[in-house]
Amino acid sequence: MANAYLSISRVDMTFSRGGAVNPVLKGINLDVPRGEFISLIGHSGCGKSTVLNIVAGLLQATSGGVILDGREVNAPGPDRAVVFQNHSLLPWLTVRENVALAVDKIFRGSRTAAERRDWVLHNLAMVNMSHALDRLPSEISGGMKQRVGIARALAMEPKVLLLDEPFGALDALTRARLQDEVIRIQAGLGNTVLMITHDVDEAVLLSDRVVMMTNGPSATIGQIMQVPLARPRNRIELAEDRVYNHCRQEILAFLYEKQRKVEPIAPGRAATAAWPGRARAAAPAAASMGE
Numbered sequence: 001m002a003n004a005y006l007s008i009s010r011v012d013m014t015f016s017r018g019g020a021v022n023p024v025l026k027g028i029n030l031d032v033p034r035g036e037f038i039s040l041i042g043h044s045g046c047g048k049s050t051v052l053n054i055v056a057g058l059l060q061a062t063s064g065g066v067i068l069d070g071r072e073v074n075a076p077g078p079d080r081a082v083v084f085q086n087h088s089l090l091p092w093l094t095v096r097e098n099v100a101l102a103v104d105k106i107f108r109g110s111r112t113a114a115e116r117r118d119w120v121l122h123n124l125a126m127v128n129m130s131h132a133l134d135r136l137p138s139e140i141s142g143g144m145k146q147r148v149g150i151a152r153a154l155a156m157e158p159k160v161l162l163l164d165e166p167f168g169a170l171d172a173l174t175r176a177r178l179q180d181e182v183i184r185i186q187a188g189l190g191n192t193v194l195m196i197t198h199d200v201d202e203a204v205l206l207s208d209r210v211v212m213m214t215n216g217p218s219a220t221i222g223q224i225m226q227v228p229l230a231r232p233r234n235r236i237e238l239a240e241d242r243v244y245n246h247c248r249q250e251i252l253a254f255l256y257e258k259q260r261k262v263e264p265i266a267p268g269r270a271a272t273a274a275w276p277g278r279a280r281a282a283a284p285a286a287a288s289m290g291e
């Protein structure tokens, strides 16, 4: 793609340990223009985090590589901020200090102390955390911790924001509220985002494109779907929207029909099932769901 900002080219990844070889990714190609919001969806264990970690520079691909804004990625850097499912705030620092640590590290040479302080406050205000600046991570809820993690990532002004199931550990209502905040922030900032999710609605609601991965081993991109929904998006209005529901349907069909995942049943497991009377009836349904 001529206008690719982030380019993942011919990426293969094989993990080897003690003679065992695990070919996880095969031929991953993805070009992302600047400002695009991409979701990566696929069954558990197919290699989504491996893709994200390669883009983050935390893992080196076995072959192929990643180019971001014309430069090859081969180590972690401040141009790629990662938000993980479980917050990674330093427990002995307050909300404000956690964000300030990253801001000071990146902008010490280019912004004054007052500018950096204002920038920390601005980003925490953006995620509605101004009321808890001086609290420790242990004194705030899980959703608030994720907000601080998002503020910290945004404050770094990364070229690409990498979100690894950022709302995965939250209850449904908190998750919805945070998704709405990300929609609002994204409308203003237009970040380039690569987000891993297991949630079909989340993928459709937030993304410009949804990238669907095949099952491993040697997982690859099976399908890419454009989400032709105007922004800003409103979850309540979209619930009845024909295009929204078509997009949902397409992802569900990919995951549960084309990439139907059958978990292997260990020898002898069926016979020793906890509910012997129900084992035969329950097995097919359980086997069809990878996630």
Ligand SMILES: Nc1ncnc2c1ncn2[C@@H]1O[C@H](COP(=O)(O)OP(=O)(O)OP(=O)(O)O)[C@@H](O)[C@H]1O
Residues within 6 Å of the ligand: 015, 016, 022, 024, 042, 043, 044, 045, 046, 047, 048, 049, 050, 051
């Ligand atoms: N550092 C590593 N060393 C060895 N194997 C790894 C490493 N990281 C991932 N794997 C293996 O690669 C495969 C893909 O893992 P990965 O975490 O990327 O999948 P995923 O799709 O993100 O899974 P989930 O949705 O459950 O988080 C798994 O078989 C996993 O065991």
